[in-house]
Structure formats: C-alpha cells, structure tokens
Amino acid sequence: MGVFELRYPTRSIFGKGVFERLGEEAAAFGKKALLVTGRRAMKEAGTLDKAVELMRDNGVEVAVFSEVEPEPSTETVDRAVRLIREEGCQLVVGLGGGSAIDVAKAAACLAVHEGSTSEYLAGERKIEREGLPFIAIPTTAGTGAESTNNSVLIDKSRGIKKSIRSPLMLAKLSIVDPLLTVTMPPRVTAASGMDALTQAIESYVSLASNPVSDALAIRAIGYISRYLPKAYENGGDLEAREMVMLGSFMTGLSFSNASLGAVHGLAHPIGAHFGIPHGVACAILLPHVMRFNLGVRREKYAEIAAAMGAEPKAEKAVEKVEELLETLNIPKGLSHFGVRKEDLEKVVRDAGGRSLSNNPRPASEEDLLNILLEAL
Ligand SMILES: [Fe+2]
Structure with a gap:
C-alpha cells in the first residue's frame, strides 16, 4: 500500500430534519448572510423562504441571490461577489444543487480577493486566503459539492468549463438533509x-484512490444502486431519499480525496459545448468508460458488481449500470441531444484536467474519440 493523505475538514450534519438547525448555525458565523440559490426550484418548494425565516429568527439578516443557472458562469459568481460587498455580508449560504453550491463557494472565497472570477478560472490569479465562512446545503442527492474544494464554472468569453480549486474554498459547515430532496422531480433525481x-x-477505480476513500465509495455504490430506482419511482419514499442522500454524501467525501476519471474528464467539455445536464452526460458515458477500463481494474469492477447485487464479475458491473440507466429512462446516446460525429473532436480537444489524469487506464486522444463514438 502506498502513502496517502486525507482531508475531511468540513464539519457536516446529516439526517432528516437537520435543515432546521440552519438559523442557529448561521448565527455563529455572522450577522448578515448572502443566500445563494437557483432561479425557481427552492422558491417553489418553499425552501428558500424557510431558510430566510430560520436565519432571521436567529438574528441573521439575509440578502438573497437567486440567479444561479444550471451550468453557472463566471459572470454569475462576479454578480454574487458584488452583492456580498454591497450588502456587507459576513457569511454565504449555498442552497440548491451543485450549481448553487459551487457559485456560493466561489463567491464566498473571491469576495475577499481582487480581480474577476474569470481570471481565477484561467489560472491568471491564485486563491491566497480563506474567504467568508460558507455553509453548503445540498438539495439534490448527487454532486457532492458540499464536500469538495472546487467550483465548476463556465467562462463564456473563453468557451471553457473547468474548476477553480483550493483547499481554502472548503465549506465551514455542510447541512445535509434528505428531506430537502423530496421535491426533486424524477428526471432530476x-x-x-x-x-x-x-x-x-x-473514485473507487481512480489512480488516486486509497483504502479510506474506497471504503466510502463501495458502500455508496451499494446504497445508490439499490435505492435510486425507488427514489425515482416514488419521490416520497423517505427511506430511499435518505439512503441516496447518504450515498451521495459519502461519495463526495470519497472523491474529494480520490479524484475522478475519464467520464468526468469528458463530461465537462460536453457540458460546456452542448448544455447536456451534467448527471445525464455522466450516465451516458459511464458504461463506455467502464468497458474501456475493465482490463486494468478487474478485481475492483468485480467488487462493484457485487456491491450492486450481481455476481462478482467485472463485466457484470457494466451490465448492472446499463440496467439502471434503462430503469431511470436516461437517453441512450449523446446524439439524443444533437451531438454529431463531427463535434466529437472538439470535445476530445477540451477534455483533460485532474479527472482524466486519474483514470486507471491512460486514455489517448484516439481512445477518447472511440469512447465518444460508442457513446454517440
Ligand atoms: Fe459529477
């Protein structure tokens, strides 16, 4: 076994109903909060009003920034930063899916830095200090953004989707309440x-995995594969919602240490160029990347198959994933979203980053192109 390093510095509270603790927890960080969320879902679910009320009841004034779009841009973060400064906010709360949390995370940190978000995304400026305290409240069970040290953003002017990353961006607290996921529509679930x-x-097959991240990932694979179809079919199934949320939370802890692989290396340029929802792009690519990797991680894929309730054989893991995609009515190929063969080269050109370099089997440009052709 090699040397490994772990980082789990965010205090997290998990469980049904823990959202109620937002007010008292926020009050410990300051007197005025910027609440960052998406445009509609949280308002419609009543969660936004409830969050404001919980904080106000505990003496925390709240300014609301509800302009986060599904694939958030650097300009959106710039606008949130401006509001933090104008309103004199002392803490930032991100409420929503990965997009809202990522915008809140970047804005909290960049509020104490000079320059534009775009300059940090391009690596022209560096994160140098901790930002304002930031509380993450995920309302989808999927992204793990409450535990990660990065914010995935699109810079429209440069046509890139990548991360601003720094351990200084980690949330001070994450409040992970499965009850908040009950209103998620089946498609988003x-x-x-x-x-x-x-x-x-x-993260389980990643080159950067370690025994601790593995323990989290393999348990999460079991929970998610078993309970996701139930949560999809019946959004009110609280046991299923809780177990999928737990799986997602454990996954965040796993991959924030163990990194990801070629699916995420490719999913980012696909998101940037075609606007396919991130989870859907991942789902479409996953079985193809698994098949590509199978030969170099047979044992681990056999363990994945077993965790998903199949015979412990590597190939069975791919079959199980394909069955799950069928159950969840995920479109079969990228062409469903208008991606054409001639578009694939630009996806390959823009693929890369940390995820790709931790894929267990090195993937050349030609390999990536073949994976995309299979996934078309
Ligand atoms: Fe992802």
Whole structure:
C-alpha cells in the first residue's frame, strides 16, 4: 500500500430534519448572510423562504441571490461577489444543487480577493486566503459539492468549463438533509443520482484512490444502486431519499480525496459545448468508460458488481449500470441531444484536467474519440 493523505475538514450534519438547525448555525458565523440559490426550484418548494425565516429568527439578516443557472458562469459568481460587498455580508449560504453550491463557494472565497472570477478560472490569479465562512446545503442527492474544494464554472468569453480549486474554498459547515430532496422531480433525481454513482465508481477505480476513500465509495455504490430506482419511482419514499442522500454524501467525501476519471474528464467539455445536464452526460458515458477500463481494474469492477447485487464479475458491473440507466429512462446516446460525429473532436480537444489524469487506464486522444463514438 502506498502513502496517502486525507482531508475531511468540513464539519457536516446529516439526517432528516437537520435543515432546521440552519438559523442557529448561521448565527455563529455572522450577522448578515448572502443566500445563494437557483432561479425557481427552492422558491417553489418553499425552501428558500424557510431558510430566510430560520436565519432571521436567529438574528441573521439575509440578502438573497437567486440567479444561479444550471451550468453557472463566471459572470454569475462576479454578480454574487458584488452583492456580498454591497450588502456587507459576513457569511454565504449555498442552497440548491451543485450549481448553487459551487457559485456560493466561489463567491464566498473571491469576495475577499481582487480581480474577476474569470481570471481565477484561467489560472491568471491564485486563491491566497480563506474567504467568508460558507455553509453548503445540498438539495439534490448527487454532486457532492458540499464536500469538495472546487467550483465548476463556465467562462463564456473563453468557451471553457473547468474548476477553480483550493483547499481554502472548503465549506465551514455542510447541512445535509434528505428531506430537502423530496421535491426533486424524477428526471432530476435520476440525473443527480447517476452523477453520484459515476463519482463513486470513478473514485473507487481512480489512480488516486486509497483504502479510506474506497471504503466510502463501495458502500455508496451499494446504497445508490439499490435505492435510486425507488427514489425515482416514488419521490416520497423517505427511506430511499435518505439512503441516496447518504450515498451521495459519502461519495463526495470519497472523491474529494480520490479524484475522478475519464467520464468526468469528458463530461465537462460536453457540458460546456452542448448544455447536456451534467448527471445525464455522466450516465451516458459511464458504461463506455467502464468497458474501456475493465482490463486494468478487474478485481475492483468485480467488487462493484457485487456491491450492486450481481455476481462478482467485472463485466457484470457494466451490465448492472446499463440496467439502471434503462430503469431511470436516461437517453441512450449523446446524439439524443444533437451531438454529431463531427463535434466529437472538439470535445476530445477540451477534455483533460485532474479527472482524466486519474483514470486507471491512460486514455489517448484516439481512445477518447472511440469512447465518444460508442457513446454517440
Ligand atoms: Fe459529477
């Protein structure tokens, strides 16, 4: 066994109903919060109003920034940073899916830095200090953004989707309440759940995995694959919601240490160029990348198959994932979203980053192109 290093510095509270603790927890960080969320879902579910009320009842004033789009841009973070400064906020709360949490995470940190978000994304400026305290409250069970040290953003002017990453960006607290996921529509449940499963599988076979991240990932694979179909079919199934949320949370802890793989290396440029929801892009690519990797991680894929309730054989893991995609009605190929063969080269050109370099089997540009052709 090699040397490994772990980082689990975020204090997390998990369980049904823990959202109620937001007010008292926020009050410990400051007197005025910026609440960052998406445009509609949280308002419609009543969760946004409830969050504001919980904080106000505990003496925390709240300014709301509800402009986060599904694939958030650097400009959105710039606008949130401006609001933090204008309103004199002392803490930031991210409420929503991965996008809302990522915008809140970046804005909390960049509020104490000079320059534009775009400059940090491009690596022209570096994160140098901790930002404002940031509380992450995920309302989808999938991204793990509450535990990660990065914020995935699109820079429209440069046409890139990548991460701003720094341990200084980690949340001070994450409040992970499965009850908040009950209002997620089936389509979002499926996509975010498949993002979580992809992340669990990629971190389990990653070159950067270690025994601790493995323990989290393999357990998460079992929970998500067993309970995601139930949560998809009946959103009110609280046991299923809780177990998928737990799987997603454990996955975040796993991959924030063990990194990801080729699915995520490719999913980012696909998201940037074609606007396919991240979880759906991951779901479509996953079985193809698994097949590509199978030969170099047979034992681990056999363990994945067993965790998913199949015979412990590597190939069975791919079959199980394909069955799950069928159950969740995930479109079969990228062409469903208008991606054409001639588009694939630009996806390969923009693929890369940390995820790709931790894929267990090195993938050349030609390999990536073949994977994409299979996934078309
Ligand atoms: Fe992901």
